[in-house]
Amino acid sequence: MGAGHDHGHAHGAPAGTATSAYRGRLRVALAITLGIVVVQIVGGLLADSLALVADSAHMATDALGLGMALLAIHFANRPPSDQATFGYARAEILAALANCLLLLGVGGYVLYESVQRFVTPAHTEGHLAVVFGVIGLVANMVSLALLMRGQKESLNVRGAFLEVAADALGSVTVIVSALVIMFTGWQAADPIASLVIALMIVPRTVKLLRETLNVLLEAAPKGVDMAEVRAHILATEGVEDVHDLHAWTITSGMPVLSAHVVVSSDVLSAIGHEKMLHELQDCLGGHFDVEHCTFQLEPGGHAEHEARLCH
Numbered sequence: 001m002g003a004g005h006d007h008g009h010a011h012g013a014p015a016g017t018a019t020s021a022y023r024g025r026l027r028v029a030l031a032i033t034l035g036i037v038v039v040q041i042v043g044g045l046l047a048d049s050l051a052l053v054a055d056s057a058h059m060a061t062d063a064l065g066l067g068m069a070l071l072a073i074h075f076a077n078r079p080p081s082d083q084a085t086f087g088y089a090r091a092e093i094l095a096a097l098a099n100c101l102l103l104l105g106v107g108g109y110v111l112y113e114s115v116q117r118f119v120t121p122a123h124t125e126g127h128l129a130v131v132f133g134v135i136g137l138v139a140n141m142v143s144l145a146l147l148m149r150g151q152k153e154s155l156n157v158r159g160a161f162l163e164v165a166a167d168a169l170g171s172v173t174v175i176v177s178a179l180v181i182m183f184t185g186w187q188a189a190d191p192i193a194s195l196v197i198a199l200m201i202v203p204r205t206v207k208l209l210r211e212t213l214n215v216l217l218e219a220a221p222k223g224v225d226m227a228e229v230r231a232h233i234l235a236t237e238g239v240e241d242v243h244d245l246h247a248w249t250i251t252s253g254m255p256v257l258s259a260h261v262v263v264s265s266d267v268l269s270a271i272g273h274e275k276m277l278h279e280l281q282d283c284l285g286g287h288f289d290v291e292h293c294t295f296q297l298e299p300g301g302h303a304e305h306e307a308r309l310c311h
Contacts, residue, residue, distance in 0.1 A: 043132025129178035238267030
């Protein structure tokens with residue numbers, strides 16, 4: 001005897017994924033980023049500044065990441081099918097994973113080039129580097145303002161936000177190193193700034209990678225204590241046991257939960273399946289941020305029957 005119930009979650013195309021609400025802002029951020037990539041490449045070549053070139057390479061990766069995020073939104077909004085029953089919402093997480101791998105690659109490249117600059121010093125034009133660093137900083141601050149709200153709701157937007165934040169810090173580093181070169185003539189400031197930029201990229205990327213892998217490995221959603229969930233379900237009147245309890249995240253903003261709930265036959269007969277399901281949904285909805293729940297109600301002894309069938 002089983003019953004499923006879905007509460008507060010519309011079926012169909014997952015058009016309400018957290019990232020899709022910020023599509024327009026992502027497009028503007030992408031346009032800004034692409035423009036600054038060109039400006040900083042030109043500036044890096046003119047000033048012979050590795051820090052500027054490194055920052056432009058990082059921003060080029062960010063531009064690719066933003067483009068993938070927008071492409072992921074397109075796929076995420078496609079309707080589910082018999083083969084892809086949750087649609088293509090997971091494409092957002094795959095894009096976030098690709099962003100992480102690209103960022104780690106860029107960080108490694110910048111570290112390598114920075115070391116090469118110490119071996120073969122170059123002459124950096126400090127005043128030009130300052131000008132292009134300020135342009136990059138202003139543009140990054142605009143992008144950060146656009147993505148500030150979305151980074152709290154979507155892993156993909158958070159990835160873009162962290163990338164732009166690292167770029168903004170990179171621009172500050174470029175400006176500081178350029179000022180040092182202008183006033184002291186110490187050329188080592190440029191490769192040192194490049195190293196700092198690389199070291200800013202890696203830790204944030206590792207953190208985002210860990211969160212992304214947790215989604216792909218279907219770990220419990222962040223902030224959901226499964227022991228507490230189990231305790232709340234067991235505290236519902238008539239519930240005797242709960243098993244096969246699972247919670248995972250399809251994509252940002254789409255946590256789901258399923259469970260087999262053993263209910264006293266007397267209580268189930270007295271109140272009916274629908275009221276029991278509503279009580280379970282109200283229990284979880286009032287205490288946990290999981291609205292897409294599927295419960296299978298079972299009378300006592302049904303779990304043993306399932307175990308015998310499995311063996």
